[in-house]
Amino acid sequence: MNFIGQDQYGFYYHIDKHPRKELKEMLPGRIRKMYMDTKKGVKHIGYVVGNLWVEVYEVKAWRK
Numbered sequence: 315m316n317f318i319g320q321d322q323y324g325f326y327y328h329i330d331k332h333p334r335k336e337l338k339e340m341l342p343g344r345i346r347k348m349y350m351d352t353k354k355g356v357k358h359i360g361y362v363v364g365n366l367w368v369e370v371y372e373v374k375a376w377r378k
Contacts, residue, residue: 319333319361319369321367327341341364343363343366345362346361348368
């Protein structure tokens, strides 16, 4: 499973399998979960690493 992270400045981070662990290795600072309120409740959408807000997306192939 592959992921990609995007921070609030538009920079992208390639993540192979473990988003939290790999972001911690790439970026300095404390890491905390980031949440978003939705109509269905609160969802975990990424991480706050130092001063960066990194939203994490799962990348899937269009074809199998």
